[in-house]
Amino acid sequence: MTSEAITVLGLGNLGRALAETFVRAGHPVTVWNRSAAKTPGFSAAATVAEAVALGDLVVVAVLDNRAAQQVLSGVDVRGKALVNLTSGTPGEARELARWAYENGAEYLHGAVYAVPQTIGTAESSINYSGSPLVHERWQNVLALLGKVTFLGEDAGRASGYDAAILSGMYGLLGGFLHAAALARAGGIKAADLTPMLLSWLTDMQPALHTFAEEIDSGSYTGGESSLAMNQSGLALLIRATEAQGVPFGALSELKALVDQQVLDGRGEESLARAVESFARG
Numbered sequence: 001m002t003s004e005a006i007t008v009l010g011l012g013n014l015g016r017a018l019a020e021t022f023v024r025a026g027h028p029v030t031v032w033n034r035s036a037a038k039t040p041g042f043s044a045a046a047t048v049a050e051a052v053a054l055g056d057l058v059v060v061a062v063l064d065n066r067a068a069q070q071v072l073s074g075v076d077v078r079g080k081a082l083v084n085l086t087s088g089t090p091g092e093a094r095e096l097a098r099w100a101y102e103n104g105a106e107y108l109h110g111a112v113y114a115v116p117q118t119i120g121t122a123e124s125s126i127n128y129s130g131s132p133l134v135h136e137r138w139q140n141v142l143a144l145l146g147k148v149t150f151l152g153e154d155a156g157r158a159s160g161y162d163a164a165i166l167s168g169m170y171g172l173l174g175g176f177l178h179a180a181a182l183a184r185a186g187g188i189k190a191a192d193l194t195p196m197l198l199s200w201l202t203d204m205q206p207a208l209h210t211f212a213e214e215i216d217s218g219s220y221t222g223g224e225s226s227l228a229m230n231q232s233g234l235a236l237l238i239r240a241t242e243a244q245g246v247p248f249g250a251l252s253e254l255k256a257l258v259d260q261q262v263l264d265g266r267g268e269e270s271l272a273r274a275v276e277s278f279a280r281g
């Protein structure tokens with residue numbers, strides 16, 4: 001058994017998977033959960049303070065950062081390495097990092113790309129940002145949970161990536177659900193549509209790299225997929241979806257971003273330029 005003692009605060013679905021993974025690897029693990037009903041089978045402390053005192057590494061996984069703040073408030077965290085895997089905004093992560101620093105602890109924030117069942121497998125990865133000391137000292141232990149990627153010293157950076165990645169994911173999921181509804185309205189099974197949709201999305205992947213370069217450089221003049229062409233394509237698609245009785249507001253919102261750029265006289269430039277419409281609010 002290794003001597004690196006670990007505390008897990010929060011024994012919900014994620015926290016339980018984290019604690020079980022550390023136990024399996026032979027670490028002495030102390031857990032604390034708001035409701036004691038979830039702690040049987042673990043070495044559980046009666047209070048957060050007791051749990052924190054017993055761990056060199058303290059991992060937090062509660063519902064949101066407000067709960068994380070409540071849990072840690074008033075607890076002596078001096079000398080501890082705090083790793084918070086709770087989802088939230090970059091600002092919340094920075095605030096917790098400041099609190100930790102002012103109270104003598106080191107703070108690393110993590111964004112988890114796994115479900116509880118895949119924690120500790122090759123299908124799990126976690127992006128971290130915050131204290132480089134915690135990352136360096138604990139990365140081998142954190143690697144038990146999933147692939148470790150360190151994004152730098154700004155504690156809010158992992159949550160910043162997370163919001164963007166999850167927005168992309170929900171955009172894709174929303175698009176898929178709409179596609180399935182449209183297919184169903186046309187008498188096509190979702191299972192028949194999905195392989196063709198995936199094939200097209202896979203072929204389209206390189207376009208995202210091109211768009212990313214255009215967005216980062218602010219130069220949109222080299223593209224092949226113009227705003228004007230996509231404006232016309234979106235108008236057609238919106239009409240088609242309405243005709244099938246399955247309209248989707250997200251398409252109109254996307255078209256509004258494109259319309260704004262065309263109105264500004266940028267119709268011949270790349271579709272990626274529509275990103276500039278977001279900045280208008």
Ligand SMILES: NC(=O)c1ccc[n+]([C@@H]2O[C@H](COP(=O)([O-])OP(=O)(O)OC[C@H]3O[C@@H](n4cnc5c(N)ncnc54)[C@H](OP(=O)(O)O)[C@@H]3O)[C@@H](O)[C@H]2O)c1
Pocket residue numbers: 010011012013014015033034035038061062063064066067068070071085086087088112113114115116
């Ligand atoms: N599950 C996933 O697949 C997954 C993946 C990535 C990220 N995450 C993130 O990980 C965090 C935990 O997710 P989860 O799936 O474990 O959620 P969960 O199963 O709903 O568990 C929530 C945990 O938070 C505790 N909690 C809630 N409010 C609290 C408060 N005010 N004070 C103290 N404890 C409080 C709960 O305690 P009680 O048992 O007493 O209610 C429970 O331990 C979330 O931020 C989630 O977004 C989860």
